[in-house]
Amino acid sequence: MDIEPDMTRAMKTFNRVPRYGTAVGRIMMHEATMLNWQRIERLIESRFEDCITVLIDTEYGPFLEGATVAAEVEAGLMAFLKSQYELLDAICAGTFVPDFMHLKYDFHNIKVFLKLSRGESGAEPMLSGLGSLDTERLASAVEGEGGTLGPYWEGLIRDLKEESDAIDGPGAVDTVADRVFLEKRLAIAGKEKSRLLVDFSRAAIDVANLKTLLRGRVLGKPPEYFADALAAGGRLDRSELVGLAGDPPDRFSARLLATRYGGMLEEVLHSEDRQVRLTSLDRDSDEFLLEKLAGMRRMALGPERIVMYMLKRENEVTLLRVVLMGKLHGVSAPVIERRLSSTYTRGGVQV
Numbered sequence: 216m217d218i219e220p221d222m223t224r225a226m227k228t229f230n231r232v233p234r235y236g237t238a239v240g241r242i243m244m245h246e247a248t249m250l251n252w253q254r255i256e257r258l259i260e261s262r263f264e265d266c267i268t269v270l271i272d273t274e275y276g277p278f279l280e281g282a283t284v285a286a287e288v289e290a291g292l293m294a295f296l297k298s299q300y301e302l303l304d305a306i307c308a309g310t311f312v313p314d315f316m317h318l319k320y321d322f323h324n325i326k327v328f329l330k331l332s333r334g335e336s337g338a339e340p341m342l343s344g345l346g347s348l349d350t351e352r353l354a355s356a357v358e359g360e361g362g363t364l365g366p367y368w369e370g371l372i373r374d375l376k377e378e379s380d381a382i383d384g385p386g387a388v389d390t391v392a393d394r395v396f397l398e399k400r401l402a403i404a405g406k407e408k409s410r411l412l413v414d415f416s417r418a419a420i421d422v423a424n425l426k427t428l429l430r431g432r433v434l435g436k437p438p439e440y441f442a443d444a445l446a447a448g449g450r451l452d453r454s455e456l457v458g459l460a461g462d463p464p465d466r467f468s469a470r471l472l473a474t475r476y477g478g479m480l481e482e483v484l485h486s487e488d489r490q491v492r493l494t495s496l497d498r499d500s501d502e503f504l505l506e507k508l509a510g511m512r513r514m515a516l517g518p519e520r521i522v523m524y525m526l527k528r529e530n531e532v533t534l535l536r537v538v539l540m541g542k543l544h545g546v547s548a549p550v551i552e553r554r555l556s557s558t559y560t561r562g563g564v565q566v
Contacts, residue, residue, distance in 0.1 A: 235516050238306040242524045245302070248274045250531060255538070259552055263542035275535070288539045292532050293344065299528055300345055303521070311407040312518045313347065315400060316525050320346035321353075322396040328357040329376060329388045371395070382443055390444045397423055397446040411519045415507050420449035422500045424456055425476060429483065431460065432467070450475065479503055 250273065258266045270279050278291040278298075304313050320343040327342050342350060352363040356372050363369070375395060379387040397420045404412035424445045431440055441460040447453045451474060459470055468484045471477065479500065534555055541551040 239520050241306050242521050258538050259548050311403050315403045317347040318400050321348050326388050326392045328354050332357055394446040401448045417449050418507050420446045421451050
């Protein structure tokens with residue numbers, strides 16, 4: 216009787232217990248404090264002042280108490296997220312999980328400084344405080360001052376700068392950096408040796424590539440744009456997608472509908488309204504990635520449970536931002552509810 220596969224799984228589980236056992240235990244305590252749909256419905260139906268009162272009894276209480284204007288709400292929500300990332304850094308030190316989660320914020324800040332270096336105004340106020348890189352050292356590295364961040368990040372920034380400088384147009388930095396971010400996050404998932412994190416990262420690449428493909432065609436982008444913007448590593452072959460960008464509309468739609476993402480794209484491809492198409496794509500792709508997290512639930516002692524919690528928390532903060540900002544600006548309850556992802560109305564906010 217061949218027992219090797221079972222032994223392999225057993226050894227993987229055993230190795231994860233000392234590495235993630237304590238971290239997952241801490242995360243489970245925080246999972247229990249996440250907002251359920253009943254409380255969210257109460258927020259949607261309440262006045263802004265009552266929303267703050269409701270949230271006082273949650274983990275958001277210390278961060279939102281006394282908030283009365285939009286700037287205070289935003290500051291409180293970001294301070295809460297920062298506390299969650301500080302927790303992550305403490306309980307997952309020595310693993311690749313903090314790198315996996317911080318990476319998008321580091322790339323965001325890199326984009327801000329690269330845009331400033333190109334003379335694109337209005338970027339500095341958008342710096343994120345959730346990255347792992349010191350922003351002063353990051354600014355120096357973008358200016359070409361060596362020895363501030365180390366060879367890996369300095370080399371990456373140099374490559375991003377050279378590649379974006381070779382592209383005409385104000386969106387060059389976003390085009391290059393967004394692609395490289397997705398590829399680097401997939402590489403981190405591979406280093407963590409988590410099949411589910413790899414699958415999630417590959418799905419995120421596919422979703423981003425499809426959004427880039429559709430938006431690029433709507434905006435009439437030239438073929439070379441897609442070669443710069445589409446990321447490698449997804450389930451959908453990058454070179455095929457680049458070739459698909461120049462196909463006539465009927466063939467383009469037929470080939471996309473034949474992919475594993477056809478169901479997600481059907482409404483988008485069949486709508487004649489450009490705005491409906493792009494809005495529908497954003498909503499459906501966000502929901503698709505949230506649903507991909509469901510598979511992480513069964514991984515009780517690995518990094519997947521931790522990543523799932525962090526991503527769910529980030530989505531919860533986004534939900535609260537929609538609700539609270541809507542209340543401050545006099546948006547009605549039905550409109551606020553329509554703006555929320557239907558994933559939440561199915562109870563998806565709970566872990």
